[in-house]
Amino acid sequence: DQQVKQNSPSLSVQEGRISILNCDYTNSMFDYFLWYKKYPAEGPTFLISISSIKDKNEDGRFTVFLNKSAKHLSLHIVPSQPGDSAVYFCAASAYNQGGKLIFGQGTELSVKP
Amino acid sequence: DGGITQSPKYLFRKEGQNVTLSCEQNLNHDAMYWYRQDPGQGLRLIYYSQIVNDFQKGDIAEGYSVSREKKESFPLTVTSAQKNPTAFYLCASSIDFRRQEGNGYTFGSGTRLTVV
Numbered sequence: 502d503q504q505v506k507q508n509s510p511s512l513s514v515q516e517g518r519i520s521i522l523n524c525d526y527t528n529s530m531f532d533y534f535l536w537y538k539k540y541p542a543e544g545p546t547f548l549i550s551i552s553s554i555k556d557k558n559e560d561g562r563f564t565v566f567l568n569k570s571a572k573h574l575s576l577h578i579v580p581s582q583p584g585d586s587a588v589y590f591c592a593a594s595a596y597n598q599g600g601k602l603i604f605g606q607g608t609e610l611s612v613k614p
Numbered sequence: 615d616g617g618i619t620q621s622p623k624y625l626f627r628k629e630g631q632n633v634t635l636s637c638e639q640n641l642n643h644d645a646m647y648w649y650r651q652d653p654g655q656g657l658r659l660i661y662y663s664q665i666v667n668d669f670q671k672g673d674i675a676e677g678y679s680v681s682r683e684k685k686e687s688f689p690l691t692v693t694s695a696q697k698n699p700t701a702f703y704l705c706a707s708s709i710d711f712r713r714q715e716g717n718g719y720t721f722g723s724g725t726r727l728t729v730v
Contacts, residue, residue: 510654535718544618544704544721545657590656592718600710601647602718606656 504528505593507605514612520578522608524591527572531593535602536565536576539588548589549576581612616641620705620722626730627692627699635690635725637705644710646688647719650674651702660703663688692727700729 506525514520522536532553537545551558551565551574558565564577578585588609592602618639627633639646648660659672663682677696682688688707692699703726706719 507656533718537718537721542623542702542724542726544620544706544723545719546721547717547719550718594718601659601662604649604657606654 503606504531505591505603505605507589507591507608509608510606511609511611514581514610516583516612516614517580520576520581520585520610520612522576522578522589522591522610524574524576524605525572526574526593528593528595528603529572530595530597531603532596533594534565534567534574535592535594536563537590537592537604538585539590539607545590578610581610583612583614586610586612618705618707618720618722620703620725622725623723625725625727627727628730630694632691632693633727635692635703635705635727637688637690637722638686639688639707639720640686641707641709641720642685643707643720644685645708646682647706647708648672648678648680648688648690649704649706651704651724657704660690699727702726 535550536548538548539545549563549565567574588607590607591605594602621636647662649657658674661680663669666685679691704724705722708719
């Protein structure tokens with residue numbers, strides 16, 4: 502059972518435009534969500550996170566939105582840059598269920614100049 | 615600089631051989647994890663350890679073994695029982711198993727294992 506799903510395996514965006522990456526989850530006990538960025542042959546690096554008590558968190562060009570009723574979160578990148586081209590993973594955890602992170606399948610973002 | 619070191623970066627294994635992937639951290643983190651990445655399947659949890667001398671199976675533990683004799687080290691052995699071991703293996707750590715606030719996990723740079 503895939504508790505965290507990223508249904509778009511890939512996304513292509515023009516430089517300067519907005520990139521929107523989506524993530525859906527099924528476990529209503531999840532209370533903390535993170536986005537990681539991964540380049541080929543490297544480990545993922547933390548990008549941004551959001552607690553379930555918030556519906557938005559912003560850090561520079563990156564904003565994460567959380568819609569708890571829809572069990573959906575999204576990552577917005579504005580403006581997109583070629584260096585943003587990477588695989589993006591969303592992850593979720595539930596403190597009262599052990600806290601370990603459950604990852605989605607990843608979305609490969611390609612930002613074209 | 616604190617971080618996680620995985621070695622080797624590339625590893626080739628013959629059919630029927632056991633191989634051990636190294637993971638060392640100097641972050642003083644209690645919890646450590648092993649993930650496997652395959653194309654289109656994201657990150658799947660193999661084993662995790664909450665504290666020294668303790669570890670639990672993740673979602674795909676068959677054919678793998680681990681040990682946690684020291685806080686800093688969490689080696690993964692890929693045994694001959696693992697039917698499809700070719701993959702990218704990632705080690706991670708976190709301050710505390712139950713709390714993932716902040717950055718969550720810190721990942722190593724990975725080991726690419728290929729069966730030849």
